[in-house]
Amino acid sequence: MRLVHTIAQVREAVADARRLGSTIGLVPTMGALHEGHLSLMRQSRRQCGFVAVSIFINPTQFAPSEDFASYPRTLDDDAQKCEQEGVDLLFAPNALEMYPQGFDSWIEVGGLTSLLEGVSRPGHFRGVGTVCLKLFNISQPDRAYFGQKDYQQLQVIKKMVSDLNAPIEIVTVETQREHDGLALSSRNRYLSKVERQAATVLYQALQAAQAEYASGQRDSSALEQVIHSVITAQPLAEIDYAVVVDADTLLPVDTIDRRVVVLLAVRVGLTRLIDNIILNNDATNNWIIPD
Ligand code: PAF
Numbered sequence: 001m002r003l004v005h006t007i008a009q010v011r012e013a014v015a016d017a018r019r020l021g022s023t024i025g026l027v028p029t030m031g032a033l034h035e036g037h038l039s040l041m042r043q044s045r046r047q048c049g050f051v052a053v054s055i056f057i058n059p060t061q062f063a064p065s066e067d068f069a070s071y072p073r074t075l076d077d078d079a080q081k082c083e084q085e086g087v088d089l090l091f092a093p094n095a096l097e098m099y100p101q102g103f104d105s106w107i108e109v110g111g112l113t114s115l116l117e118g119v120s121r122p123g124h125f126r127g128v129g130t131v132c133l134k135l136f137n138i139s140q141p142d143r144a145y146f147g148q149k150d151y152q153q154l155q156v157i158k159k160m161v162s163d164l165n166a167p168i169e170i171v172t173v174e175t176q177r178e179h180d181g182l183a184l185s186s187r188n189r190y191l192s193k194v195e196r197q198a199a200t201v202l203y204q205a206l207q208a209a210q211a212e213y214a215s216g217q218r219d220s221s222a223l224e225q226v227i228h229s230v231i232t233a234q235p236l237a238e239i240d241y242a243v244v245v246d247a248d249t250l251l252p253v254d255t256i257d258r259r260v261v262v263l264l265a266v267r268v269g270l271t272r273l274i275d276n277i278i279l280n281n282d283a284t285n286n287w288i289i290p291d
Pocket of ligand 1: 028029030056058061128131132150153
């Protein structure tokens with residue numbers, strides 16, 4: 001595996017791979033790699049001849065009040081993990097490489113970004129869209145891999161790729177979970193022992209929603225009530241949002257007569273966690289719990 005820090009080095013490595021006829025897979029990350037990221041790499045390894053991973057803690061997607069300064073920086077450990085997964089190229093640029101002096105062009109995806117995470121984290125998706133398009137332009141992958149856990153991010157990126165005709169297939173990889181159902185996230189490491197225990201309430205709420213749905217409940221506000229009652233029973237948890245919305249538009253639905261997604265954002269202590277489950281679509285409804 002080659003670890004590189006400049007855009008020129010990425011372009012050169014990708015051009016070499018292309019000359020050899022390889023398809024290119026890109027796994028964009030912010031590092032602090034866990035099994036969720038590794039599952040993206042494995043999927044990319046299965047589908048592409050050349051696998052690139054980027055590690056860049058993108059300052060433009062953090063609000064000033066958020067955890068940019070304290071976000072875990074673990075490049076040596078991350079590089080080892082990438083090596084073990086058979087990654088070909090690890091791109092770890094610094095902020096000036098990505099945002100040189102005078103940088104001032106931004107991606108604004110409409111509609112979707114004014115909801116939910118977009119409300120709680122103003123400017124977040126502008127930063128995500130911009131950095132992802134830059135990473136796509138830098139590495140020109142055939143496929144880019146994203147986890148379902150960041151469901152709204154995934155929808156925003158798909159919309160950007162479609163609206164701007166980026167010649168890239170966006171591949172979704174199901175959420176990876178701990179033994180007790182907690183979705184893997186780099187931010188889980190912020191949780192104290194007692195908060196870590198309490199954090200399973202997100203998974204319990206999703207399971208309760210799925211059980212209600214399976215027993216025939218099709219009223220989305222009734223489902224939301226069930227979810228709210230599970231989460232509010234946990235004193236360490238505070239709901240930011242817990243909604244049942246159309247899986248494509250993320251707009252509210254009254255009756256569940258189409259594919260919907262349950263989206264949760266819950267603060268456990270100081271840590272904000274998100275999770276989701278798709279209803280109406282068994283094929284993408286995965287509870288990946290290790291044996
Ligand atoms: O999901 C993430 O880790 C980040 O939002 C991404 C897609 C790497 C962009 O910085």
